[in-house]
Amino acid sequence: MPASLSRSTASRIPKALTSLAVEFVSIPTASFKEERVYAYLRRFAEERGIAYREDALGNAVIEYRKGRKTRPLVLGAHTDHPAFVVTEVKGRRLALEFRGGISGDYGKGERVRLYPGDAADTTGRGAATAEITSTGTVAAAQRFPKRLRTARATLAPGATAQVGDLALWDQPMGRVKGEILEGLQMDDLGGALAILWAFERLIEERPDAHVLGLFTRAEEVGLIGAAAVTRTGLLPDDALIVAVECSSMAGGRAEQGAGPIIRVGDLQHIFSPRITMWMTQVARELQATDPKFQYQRKLMDGGTTEATAYDLLGYESGAACLALGNYHNAGPNNRIAVETIHLGDVEGLARLFVAMAQNTRRVESVHADAVKRWRGIAKDAASRLRAGR
Secondary structure (H helix, E strand, C coil): CCCEECCCCCCCCCHHHHHHHHHHHCCCCCCCCCHHHHHHHHHHHHHHCCEEEECCCCCEEEEEEECCCCCCEEEEEECCCCEEEEEEEECCEEEEEEECCCECCCCCCCEEEEECCCCCCCCCHHHCEEEEEEEEEEECCCCCCEEEEEEEEEECCCCCCCCCCEEEECCCCCEEECCEEEECCHHHHHHHHHHHHHHHHHHHHCCCEEEEEEEECCCCCCCHHHHHHCCCCCCCCCCEEEEEEEEECHHHCCCCCCCCEEECECCCCECCHHHHHHHHHHHHHHHHHCCCCCCEEECCCCCCCHHHHHHHCCCCEEEEEEEEECHHHECHHHCECCEEEEHHHHHHHHHHHHHHHCCCCHHHHHHHHHHHHHHHHHHHHHHHHHHCC
16 A cells, blocks of 8 residues: 555654655565665665665664764664565465464454565566465464464465565555554564664764664564674674664553653563663753653563664663554454554654764763762661661
8 A cells, every 4th residue: 555644744743754754664574575675775875975884694784973983872673574475376376474473363364465575676566465365373482372474365366476575464554644653564664764863863963973773684583683793793893782673562561652762671681771771861861951852761571672682692782662553563353453653752762862872971971870879878878777867
C-alpha cells in the first residue's frame, strides 16, 4: 500500500521529520535481505557530505566528526524486520520461510505482498500478493509456546513470484496519523529513523562531536550482524555504544508520547550502569533547560536488544528505545497489524542523542561524582546512626 501523510499531522512535529519517516520506514526489508535500506543510507550520507562505510559483511556506519578528538558515540540500530522469504514456487503455490519471531497463532488467512529478492530488480513485482493457506511452527524458548516458522500460500491470479522474493505482511508500509507513525516495519526502521534524524540535527547545528550511526543486519534471527560487527574492525576500539530500538510497550512497560526511553536492560541482560547513569544525567540536564522535554527510564524486557551482544562481547554499552505498539505486528485476536511509534518520541530521542554526543567525556565524571557522594554518605553513616539523626 502506498505511504502517506495525514493532513492531521500535528504542527509540533517538524515536517522534514514526517517526510523522512514515511519515506524511510516504507523500504521493504527482511533478515539477510536488507540491501534496499543500505542503498538509502548510502544516498543519505552522500547527499549530506558525511562518510559512509561498510564492513565485509554488509554492516555499515555513517559518521559525523567535528572538533577535537573525543570518545566516539556509536548509535546502533538494525535494518531488518520479521518477514517471509519465498523458498519454493510451483505454479501459484508458494513455500515461505519466516525470518523472525512471532507466535505460531498468527499467519493463517493473512495476505502477504511480494517484493523482488534482488534489490536491483525494477520490474515492479511489488504489486503481487498471495494468501497464506497454512502455517508451520516450532517450539519457542521464550515469550510464547510456539513460533511461526513456515507457511504455504497461493498467489493471486496473474501474480508471479521467484525464489528469494520477500513476502511481507500486506499492511501499510508507512503513514502518519496525528503524531503517530504507523507502518509494517517500525522495529527497527523506527530506531534507525531516530538516528538519521539525530544526524540531521547534528549537520544543522554543527556541534563539536564524533558520532557514528551503526546499521546492522539480521538482528531478528539472533543478533547476527551485531555479533559480527564486533570483529570486523568497523567500530572504534574506544566506542561508546548505545543500541537503539523500538521496544514493546505492552503490559504497561512504557507510554507512547511520554518521551524517549533510556533502556536499562532487556529480557536477558542489564547494560552498563555507568552509561545508563550518564544518559540519565544528560536527560535531566536537558529537561532542566527545557521543561517540555520528557524522557522515561525503563527495563523494557519484551525482547532482547543488540546492547546485550555488544556488552557481552567487550564494548561498554547502553541502550535507548521508542515505545512500540503491536510488537512484531502482533495485533489483537491473533491478527496481523501495523506497528506504531510516536513521532514526538523520535524528535525527543534525537535531541537526547545530540546532547549526549557533546558530553561523551563526562561518562567517567558523572559516575565518579556519584561514587564520591556515596563515599561521603558512608563516611558519615556510622556517626549518624550512633547519634540517632
